[in-house]
Amino acid sequence: MTPAIFNSRAWYRYRSEPLAVFGLGLLTVIVLLAVLAPVLTPYPDHAGRFVDFGNTSQPPSSRHWFGTDLVGRDVLTRVVYGYRISLMIGFVVLGLAAPLGVTLGLVAGYMGGRIEMIIMRVTDVFLAIPALVLAMAVLGVLERTLINGLLALAVLWWPWYTRMVYNQTRALRHEEFVVAAQVVGASHLHILFREILPNLLPSVLTKFTLDLGFVILVASALSFLGLGVEPPTPDLGSMVAEGASYQPDMWWLPVFPGLAILLVVLAFNLVGDGLRSMFGEGR
Amino acid sequence: MNLWRYFLGRLLGSLIVLVGVSILIFGVARLIPGDPARIAMGPMASAEQVELMRERLRLNEPVVVQYGGFVRDLLRGDLGISLYTKRPVTSDILSTLPATLELVIAAALIMTLIGVPLGVVAARYRNSGVDRAANLAALLGVVTPSFVWAIFLMLVFAFALDIFPIAGRVSRSAELPPTITSLLILDSAIAGMWPTVLDALRHIVLPAFALAMGGLGTAARLTRANMSEVYDRQYIQLARAFAYTEREIACKYALRPAMVPTLTILGLDFAIMLGNAFLVEMVFAWPGMARYGVEVIIRKDLNGIVGTVLVISAFFLIINMIIDIVVAYMNPRIRFQNR
Numbered sequence: 001m002t003p004a005i006f007n008s009r010a011w012y013r014y015r016s017e018p019l020a021v022f023g024l025g026l027l028t029v030i031v032l033l034a035v036l037a038p039v040l041t042p043y044p045d046h047a048g049r050f051v052d053f054g055n056t057s058q059p060p061s062s063r064h065w066f067g068t069d070l071v072g073r074d075v076l077t078r079v080v081y082g083y084r085i086s087l088m089i090g091f092v093v094l095g096l097a098a099p100l101g102v103t104l105g106l107v108a109g110y111m112g113g114r115i116e117m118i119i120m121r122v123t124d125v126f127l128a129i130p131a132l133v134l135a136m137a138v139l140g141v142l143e144r145t146l147i148n149g150l151l152a153l154a155v156l157w158w159p160w161y162t163r164m165v166y167n168q169t170r171a172l173r174h175e176e177f178v179v180a181a182q183v184v185g186a187s188h189l190h191i192l193f194r195e196i197l198p199n200l201l202p203s204v205l206t207k208f209t210l211d212l213g214f215v216i217l218v219a220s221a222l223s224f225l226g227l228g229v230e231p232p233t234p235d236l237g238s239m240v241a242e243g244a245s246y247q248p249d250m251w252w253l254p255v256f257p258g259l260a261i262l263l264v265v266l267a268f269n270l271v272g273d274g275l276r277s278m279f280g281e282g283r
Numbered sequence: 284m285n286l287w288r289y290f291l292g293r294l295l296g297s298l299i300v301l302v303g304v305s306i307l308i309f310g311v312a313r314l315i316p317g318d319p320a321r322i323a324m325g326p327m328a329s330a331e332q333v334e335l336m337r338e339r340l341r342l343n344e345p346v347v348v349q350y351g352g353f354v355r356d357l358l359r360g361d362l363g364i365s366l367y368t369k370r371p372v373t374s375d376i377l378s379t380l381p382a383t384l385e386l387v388i389a390a391a392l393i394m395t396l397i398g399v400p401l402g403v404v405a406a407r408y409r410n411s412g413v414d415r416a417a418n419l420a421a422l423l424g425v426v427t428p429s430f431v432w433a434i435f436l437m438l439v440f441a442f443a444l445d446i447f448p449i450a451g452r453v454s455r456s457a458e459l460p461p462t463i464t465s466l467l468i469l470d471s472a473i474a475g476m477w478p479t480v481l482d483a484l485r486h487i488v489l490p491a492f493a494l495a496m497g498g499l500g501t502a503a504r505l506t507r508a509n510m511s512e513v514y515d516r517q518y519i520q521l522a523r524a525f526a527y528t529e530r531e532i533a534c535k536y537a538l539r540p541a542m543v544p545t546l547t548i549l550g551l552d553f554a555i556m557l558g559n560a561f562l563v564e565m566v567f568a569w570p571g572m573a574r575y576g577v578e579v580i581i582r583k584d585l586n587g588i589v590g591t592v593l594v595i596s597a598f599f600l601i602i603n604m605i606i607d608i609v610v611a612y613m614n615p616r617i618r619f620q621n622r
């Protein structure tokens with residue numbers, strides 16, 4: 001029995017893009033690795049506070065595919081555990097930012113007037129500061145904890161959703177189905193979330209998928225600068241930063257975590273592009 | 284005439300946003316837990332010293348008064364004293380900003396001069412091998428963080444192949460030109476010091492490419508997408524019927540309308556590069572704002588953080604305004620929409 005989705009027209013359209021299928025496969029592998037990390041990785045205890053000074057800085061070998069780091073931990077294990085934290089950051093940040101941004105965009109686009117002006121001016125202000133710099137500033141003044149890092153990223157991500165949803169809502173607000181709902185006396189809440197929002201879900205979902213990759217990318221940049229998760233938690237960005245000072249002799253230290261970041265962002269990007277053409281927005 | 288009105292309106296809009304940015308940054312800086320004066324003076328300072336610092340930072344006054352003073356100082360170009368270097372933030376930033384700007388400008392040039400033609404070729408030969416290769420290159424550019432590009436490029440071209448220098452802005456042995464624009468390459472060229480120009484160019488290649496890769500991919504994909512759309516228009520068919528050469532069609536009829544939406548996104552990419560410059564500068568030990576910016580953040584130097592973010596945002600707004608004006612110049616519909 002195949003699930004219904006695999007017989008659907010949408011899946012047929014998605015399947016016709018080879019790159020999108022490749023991306024979905026890559027993403028599945030990454031998510032499985034992250035979820036099953038304790039079972040799949042060769043040295044699960046290397047993810048935490050572990051030292052083996054007899055085995056430091058070993059180049060890649062059959063025992064340690066990605067080599068070992070300065071205190072003798074298996075780099076492959078730490079990369080896989082790094083995916084856990086990356087994926088968690090992506091989902092939590094967008095789980096906060098997307099609903100907030102979408103709601104504000106809906107309200108601004110539908111209500112118009114002074115509310116629209118205030119919301120969109122605030123959005124402009126947030127969009128006028130490069131995302132990475134704003135996150136750095138917020139993390140600069142707050143305590144550098146994981147929660148604050150997540151909040152900083154969410155704070156800089158919502159305006160993108162507001163702007164996108166705002167533009168689309170404005171295009172829809174005088175459509176006949178909206179006017180019809182107004183005529184029969186539907187509440188604003190009903191019109192916003194039941195009439196307009198469903199039309200926007202495809203583009204929101206596409207953007208959400210693409211952004212999962214980009215949030216992971218920005219988060220890794222923050223931890224590369226030393227503003228990320230505290231050690232010894234394995235984090236891809238800080239692993240690259242640590243290893244960067246030991247290249248070229250210990251090239252495996254920055255290269256494998258770097259490739260790992262590239263692959264997860266690539267996977268979300270390909271799936272996002274696939275969704276876009278599945279929803280018929282592709283060119 | 285109308286372009287002027289558009290320009291003034293746009294200037295006003297940018298100023299409003301800049302005021303908003305200053306409020307936002309001022310607000311963020313006040314999120315700091317604990318007493319900023321105590322953080323600035325360190326745990327060894329006496330209560331009187333901390334009180335003096337509170338006076339100097341205006342911390343004893345209401346927030347609105349604090350903000351007013353902040354803006355007054357700002358208009359005089361005074362961003363306060365860096366609590367980390369003990370020098371004025373303005374001079375700290377001015378001494379490191381040109382190196383960052385030089386890097387970002389070089390990256391923007393690479394992004395435009397390689398990305399746009401790549402997109403044009405891909406659009407012209409749609410679904411060919413060139414198109415697919417360009418698409419893949421663009422994708423890799425977008426999904427790889429700039430610090431990872433920096434490390435990959437450094438490993439391959441500086442360490443393994445030894446074509447480019449590993450780090451820095453110029454060799455220690457190089458003669459330095461008199462400062463005119465503070466952009467080293469430009470200054471050396473003005474002074475006619477060609478060996479220095481060459482040396483500086485060799486130093487900037489890797490960091491500039493590392494910084495440009497993301498935007499380069501976006502530029503190529505956007506140009507390709509927008510141009511493909513234009514290629515489907517009837518006036519292109521008409522031009523073909525009149526036996527214009529493909530080169531003329533591409534440059535005169537397809538590229539110009541396709542550039543309008545592309546340019547706007549390139550402005551956004553410029554902003555992203557200003558932020559990413561921090562990452563690339565750290566890898567290549569580039570003497571720009573990055574070290575200062577990261578240092579003030581780690582030391583919770585309030586004035587330093589506010590100054591750094593404000594300067595970067597101001598640059599971003601200026602660049603976007605210029606882009607908007609160029610777009611308006613290219614697209615009469617925007618120029619006249621307010622009439």
